Each structure stands twice: as structure tokens, then as C-alpha cells.
Amino acid sequence: MHIEIRHQAFNPWHELEAYTRSASHRNQAGACATFVGSMRDFNEGDTVRTMHLEHYPGMTEKQLGVIVDEVSKENGLLDVLVLHRVGDINPGEEIVLVGCWSSHRKAAFDSCRLIMEALKSKAPFWKKEKLLDRERWVSRNTPG
Amino acid sequence: MHIEIRHQAFNPWHELEAYTRSASHRNQAGACATFVGSMRDFNEGDTVRTMHLEHYPGMTEKQLGVIVDEVSKENGLLDVLVLHRVGDINPGEEIVLVGCWSSHRKAAFDSCRLIMEALKSKAPFWKKEKLLDRERWVSRNTPG
């Protein structure tokens, strides 16, 4: 299990490849469900040039840990990877990566979605968008 | 959109990286949900040494196309990748990869799961397991 706040851009497929290469559950995990959230260049009708992602150091990691522990135990997961970007982000760059490994597909699918929904409501992160002519805080996440 | 039956082992993260590198939806896809199904070395209480995956050339591709088209339209997906292994497969190797790209996470999550469930009941593939002392056809998929 690995949870990380990342200040630099990352390639989710490189991260997943590196993580699974070192995994001990190689021949037990029949299922892996992942989610990758990326920055779009368009939101709520406006072109977005760039974005700043703020977090609450210490609390963010702690809450992600609580979420991952709860979902893991509830669904009997073999492994979980959560990577979340902070700082200045450009369109096309990745914001979040969640990977869940389990013996069978139901637990992996359920867990990946549960972790994403919990992360989007309980892990302290805030987005500020730079539009062409002004800046704005994103007020609310879109419903899952 | 790409659907492929693959006779050789593949690395799902390499495939996803190569596929997204050439993608035209780069700055519109805010969400990507993927599923990777791999061969386990254990099934229904027995050690599995290796597996043979048979398909129905022509019908399998056709049915995968129908599934992907339906789910894509229903959920307004930007892109879909489906890769399925056939032939002789060893524990730890990948069997199936499904990737779904959309503007927002709900469509990607829903679609990835819908495609996997439809694939597991409608795309003609059959698994024969080689155990330590005998061979057996897998009689039924586990419920999703």
C-alpha cells in the first residue's frame, strides 16, 4: 500500500508499471482497477490555462490513509496505490491516480470507485483555476 | 477506439502509455478508468500451472465491437481500448485490459465495468486450466 502527494508531473502508466513490478501479490491478484483523473483545458464553460492545487499537509495524507484503510478492509484488497498531485498543473497533466488490486474483479471495481468518491469529499485538496482573464476557486466537485 | 485479440503476452501499462501518447482527446479526457484481469496461479481450490484461452475468430471481435459501441454511445465516451489475450497463458500474465476515457469520472467508471461484465458474458472466450494432475474447462465466470 502506498499513498503519496506529488509536487511534480507524473505519468500514471509509468507509476503503475513500477509499482506492479515490485509487487508481492503478482500471482494472486486476478484484478486491478485503476482511475486516472487529468486536468482538462475547459471547465464550466471557460478555457482553463493552468491550475493551482492546494492541500493541507499532514491532514491530507492522514485522511487518505483513513479512506484507503477502510475501503481495503471492507473489500479485502491485496494492494492499493494512491498518488495525488499538488502545486501548479497544466492541461493534460495528471491530477490523481488510484489503483486497487484484488483476487476478483468486484472488489477492485468497487474499491477504486469508493476511494475516488471518498477522496473527492474528504481528502483536503482545493483547485484554483487560471482562466484567460481571471482566477477562480473551483467551488465544488462534480457528483460521481 | 481500438479492439484487439492478442496472441502474445502484453504489459497493460505499456499498452496504455502507447495508446494515450497517440490520443487526440488528451486535453478533453478528465477521466480514465481501466481494468486489468490477470491469470492467478490458484482457482477453485487448485493450483493452476498454465491455461489455454480459446476464442471464436470473427465472432469474438464482432461481439466486442457491439459491446463497446453500445456502452460508448450510452455513456458518451471519448475513447475505449480493449485488449484480450488468447492461446497459452502463464500465471501472472495479463488476460484482459479495458480502458475508458471520458470528460467526467462517472461515465468512465460505469463504462469500464459495463464493458467488462458484457465481455464476460457475451464475448466468446473459453478457459481451459492445466492443473498439477489434470486439465479442466472453466465452467462459468465468477459473478461481477
Place this chain on the structure above:
Amino acid sequence: MSVNARFFASLKERVGHGSVSVDVAEAACVRDVWYAVTGEGPGEEVLVAINKEYADFDAAVVDGDEVAFFPPITGG
């Protein structure tokens, strides 16, 4: 008229052929094709396709059809 009957996976082993040409009467259905090859009822769950589209045992077949029989799917 003649159709091409195909069998996959455990059914191929049970029937003993992957593919066989079968003569059936005009107005024959999938069930007649199955019976002409095996001489018995399907017994267990058997899925059917005509020309690579799903069908059922009561579906009519025409000359030249590819009629496939296979067990429940276990891919993915």
C-alpha cells in the same frame, strides 16, 4: 440444404469435431442441426450463434449458414 456446424471448447471435445458440414431439411432450425450432428439433446447449457450473431435453438437456418455451438463464456 447444407450448413456448417461449428463447436467450441468443451463442446468440440464432446462432439469430436470443431467443424462439420451438415445436411438438413428445408425449414430446419438450429435444434435440427444440433441433433443431426450429436443424435441427442444438448443436455447442459449450450449457446448458439448463426453467422456469428447470437441466436437460439428455435431459430431457422438457411443454406450456407454457419451455426456455432459453445458452452457458457469464461473469458475476461
Place this chain on the structure above:
Amino acid sequence: MSVNARFFASLKERVGHGSVSVDVAEAACVRDVWYAVTGEGPGEEVLVAINKEYADFDAAVVDGDEVAFFPPITGG
């Protein structure tokens, strides 16, 4: 007693501080901390944490607590 009040994102801009030490009376609650800094009600949806655990405006605070205020979460 004294607590450390912290503000994030749009609330940091609204309040004008990211972090400020606040003197409050014994038996104070989160609401008292908020009022001591801003002099007004929260007005919009404000989330609260004490020592990095979620709490609410009625929760009691003790000397040395870190009391954080932030808007609805928009990560992921």
C-alpha cells in the same frame, strides 16, 4: 488559552491569514475560534478540523489545538 487557527484556499484569501494564534476562553468551541478571527459568522459552507481530524463548529477546543477552516473539497 491559545489555539492555532488555520485557513485554506478561498478562506485563507477571505480571512487574510493562513495561520494565526488566537486567545480564547476556557471551554471555548470551534465557533468561538472562528468568531475571534473573523468577527462574523461563517456565511457559506465551511469545513472544520481539529488537529487534522474532522470536527464541527460546536466541538470543544483545548489549549494548543490546531483548528483548521476550509471550503468544500475540490481535489481528485
